[in-house]
Structure formats: structure tokens, C-alpha cells
Amino acid sequence: MTAVDDIDSAIVRELQANARQTNRDLARTVGIAPSTCLERVRLLRERGVITGFHAEVSLTALGREVQALLHVQVRPLNREVIEGFKAYAAGLPEVLSVFVLAGGDDFLVHVAVPGVDGLHAFLMDRFSARREIVGFRSSVIYQHHRNRIIDPGPAENAR
Secondary structure, three states: OOOOOHHHHHHHHHHHHOOOOOHHHHHHHHOOOHHHHHHHHHHHHHOOOOOOOOOOOOOOOOOOOEEEEEEEEEOOOOHHHHHHHHHHHHOOOOEEEEEEOOOOOOEEEEEEEOOHHHHHHHHHHHHOOOOOEEEEEEEEEOOOOOOOOOOOOOHHHHO
8 A cells, every 4th residue: 555645644644634625725735736645546446445424323313322242252252243243233223333243242333322221221121132252341431532634644653
């Protein structure tokens, strides 16, 4: 993959901060011509650096005040079971993210539900009856913070 230069890094940072800004404003902020900016954004999308533009949604405003991480073990451990459970979990409306893991747990499932009773109902109705699940634990999330802007600079800078 072609490295991301300083201008591309600036474009990616600015779009993560505000993807709704106009190309003209983006170009002015990073110090390049609008036509150059448009071409660079197009190339960043073609190269897969920029994969989409998204709206941030308030879970609280949607009535999903409780978030939890569900640690799940499945058996037998084979591709069919893992892919099947991953697809099942990802298709549930309460699920925000599904992570396939190595180690003691096979999956980490991030959910958002209306309340603690909703979490209990989710676990009982959606997980307890699944034959491949041999165990699960839940951890309620008190606070959640994520970095909204990922530094697109070269990985060598992290060393």
C-alpha cells in the first residue's frame, strides 16, 4: 500500500473531525487547491484509506442508555460455528460491534439496550437458547470514550 503523506494525513484528520465540510473549505484548511483536494480525496477512497462517511448517533436519544460488553465462548470451535455466530450477533439490532477473539473468550459483543432489564432480556432471549454458546459474561459499561480522530500517519511514528 502506498504511504500516506503529510497532505493526505491532514485531509484524513480534517474529514474525521468534520466530514460535512465542503471541498473548498477542506482545501483551504490543508493549504491546497480545491481541484487537488478533490483528486486526493478520490484517491484516498480508491486506496481504501477512507472507507465511508458516517453520522454520529446518540444512543441515549434513541432510548438505549445501557451499554455492555458480552464475553462469549462458543463450541465447537470451527469456522462454521464462528462465522454463523458472528453473522447472527451482527444481525441483532441491539448489537453495535462484534469482535472475534483469541484467548479465553471467542467473541466480545458490544450492545446497547434500553436498561438493565433490557440487557437481561437480551441475554435470556438472544443468547441462552443458542446451542453453540457454552458460556457468556456481561460487563456493564459506565462510561465510553473513543478517539474520533485516528492519526493516519505512518506506523513507524508509533514506535
